[in-house]
Amino acid sequence: MDDQALERARKRVAESRETRFETTRMEAALVRARAQIDALTAAADELQSQLPDQVGLAVEEGLRRQVVPVARTLAEIKGLVNQANRRLERLEQEVLAERAARIDDLSVLVDLVASGWRGVDERLRRIEQHGAEAETGGVVPLPPGARSADAATHSAYAQAG
Structure with a gap:
């Protein structure tokens, strides 16, 4: 056998070894990649289920943390609104009582004014009756101690001047 043929044979054997080594490394890498993909798939399935x-x-815990203070605040607001309602009701009752008292006062004033006008009407009626008698010649004397309006005005001007 010739040396060149032997050398070629050795090269082919070395090349096949290198190729086989590369192929083996590639297959090992593929096996590892498949194993990692399977592990990743299992982890994804687990995450998807959990x-x-x-x-x-x-979300529940977050809502609970947020809702408790909000609920407390709403309870405080509800209490304040109820307190404001009670105060408004009390004010309304006081206003109604005050209104009733003013109506009673107005009623008393109306009665006083009406009785005063009845007195004036009675006096005018009597004056008219006396006036009718005066036309017939009767003189109506002033009560003792009474001064006429002109005399009172004249003495007031005299004192001021």
């Missing part, structure tokens, strides 16, 4: 529950629990 994630909605965990998100739900996280």
